[in-house]
Amino acid sequence: VIFGRAIKTEYLTLGTLFATGGAVFASLGGKKDSASSGKPLAERVKEAVPIKAGSGAEEEQLMNSINNFIAEAEKEGGVAHH
Numbered sequence: 001v002i003f004g005r006a007i008k009t010e011y012l013t014l015g016t017l018f019a020t021g022g023a024v025f026a027s028l029g030g031k032k033d034s035a036s037s038g039k040p041l042a043e044r045v046k047e048a049v050p051i052k053a054g055s056g057a058e059e060e061q062l063m064n065s066i067n068n069f070i071a072e073a074e075k076e077g078g079v080a081h082h
Helices: 009-028 041-048 056-077
Strands: none
Touching: 041 056
16 A cells, blocks of 8 residues: 555556666666777776885886785686676
8 A cells, every 4th residue: 555545566567667767778788998998907906096115126026916816806706898
């Protein structure tokens, strides 16, 4: 009973399904950034997060550890491509 009126369960079910589908459609819409999708994950991370290392060797060591972490994560759980 909604606002004093009896509503069939079929209508409530359909309303819920359409509302959920509409919300998913609205959240997935919009322009996609196609420029970054072709780059590897490590390159996108390097561009997004500037590394302030004291020397070139320190930066190289940090990037190697990040790349190793990404490689291990991809081996264990795979990568979700959107």
